[in-house]
Amino acid sequence: MTDRITAGLSPYTDAADVVEAHDLAGRTAIVTGGATGIGIETVRALAAAGAEVTIAVRNRASGEAAAAQINAQLGADRASVGLLDLSDLSTVVAFASAWGDKPLNMLINNAGVMACPQTYTADDLEMQIGTNHFGHFLLGVGLARALMNGAEDGRSARLVSLSSLGHRRSAINWDDPHYRTRPYEKWEAYGQSKTANALFAVGFNERFHDLGVTANAVMPGGIMTPLQRHLPREEMIAMGWMNDEGVVAQGFKTPAQGASTSVWAAVGDELEGVGGLYLENLAQALPWGVEPMSGVMPYALDPEGAERLWALSEETTGVKL
Template sequence: MAMVSQVPFQLTGRYAERNKWENVNGPGDSRVTGQQIVEDEGLVGTLTDKVALITGVSSGMGPAIVRAMASTGATVFVTARNLEKAKEALGSLLDTRRVHLLYMDQTELATVRACAAEVRKQSGGKLNIMINNAAVMDTPQEKTKDGFELQFGTNHLSHFLLFYLLKDLLLASSTPSFHSRVVNVSSSGHRYSPVDLGNLGFEKGGYTGWGAYGQSKTANIYMANQIERLYGSQGLHGYSLSPGSFFSPNLQKYCQDEVEAAKDNERMMKYFVNYEQACATSIYGALSKDLEGRGGLYLEGASVAGPVPADSDIIEYGYSTWAFDREKEEKLWEVSKKMVGVE
């Protein structure tokens, strides 16, 4: 029997219909893949003059994002902490001379700076697309090498610094027909927690793995919204997104109980996608002509999402009540600059 959601549908766009609850049926169903979006956009082999940067490519949906992006003909710089693992995951993509693997440990900001310098050098000063994909999830309470709460530091601050060090390239590379884009991979998990500007590192207590994850994923949204506010009129746009749910042993290593529980939940299993489908919303944000010239959007299901209906569960489509908050976005931007030591 088809499972139909009892709440308003929150997605709009050419792929929205495929995400309706009466149409979803688990990994490999009719929901679009990243490669299908590249083909639908007519972009196979056409972006040979463009440069993209993708973080977190050694596991999960990262390699699928790279495969789809590389099929456009663009030059693609990709980052990983474990280079051998990334080489294995990317395989023959690294033989194409279009995909360039760089080292970056996002728990150590010195490596972010070194990676940004390498992108600047090897790209010839050009960068059109940045997809901030790397993340950790539901970790024990730990700190990065720079002393920041691990999930906030890895998921938000490292990407903030990477963007900040390369924003001049993104601005300079933007053209009237192809505006530059920054795509932040957030999560429906942003609905676990807003950003607490007075307790970013949980120095005042209250740490939970999911709460810290939620805060970091809300921070991803805030960063994208503020990019749009500051630079949208200059041809640089920011997007945030939820890729949906998928099985990723590396990302989910601290929440295996929840993963096992999901396997016994019919609604959850219908919502889950495979890696090729999970990467679709990142590719949509990076390439879709439907979004050209307009950012500050939260994307889901390779569609534009609206606010999540009240009393919905964590996998219902849409963004939380706190996902768009100009005052907090502006404050987090300034706090983040101080934390990573820019300006």
């Protein structure tokens, strides 16, 4: 891949260093799940560079605490909170309606659920793909006009869709995405949802690139955050994520390092006007298998798969462009 796009930085660079040279004064951003983990570090970095950032969360108290912490640190009120529960599509509609057509420069679909027991959303969708993809699909479509209004001369508005290395575990099961008839397997379900996140970026970019909005998928890396809430300690030890004493394995990133590729996707000059990519370690990902345990599977960037998922998403959410 001779024309591979990179930030030219170490994969372990903090998000604050990625955004350091950027002046985001007067620009707006929404970060879903921005109260904890890599989400709060994404908010912190963007707000420190001058952006007005809305933390979109289902737990308002948690969001208010995160916003207060960041605003106190900056000495300026740049972080605010909006109520959004991606597992309940009615709240997604309400959030997008409340935002309206106000210019939006960056939408970072960061929130997610991983390897949870078999449960279903308020709209009877399997919890992982329902939250991670369908909720974010409806949000992105609902804010599309705002993103178009956020595009400026010489500078696109950007949607960032967080995927995962876990996408390798499963493509989309078109026959039964919600496990109505097949046995549930939590990691397969997570992988399917993360493949959907990557395909959503491909589909969104295809529709809005010429209207000034680009979209890319991001693999943030291995980070210990509340995302692991459903995983027993014994399982994480068995997978090699930590040792018996709870020491995290070498190669894992801090939350600030894990937020760096999301922030680069949102502001990086190297990505201006570029979309439909899968990014990891502050670079365009190589194909899966070129390097150990990294890269993107071909089905996660497949244009036909993206179109098929878009049609399914419109049917599922009842929202059509």
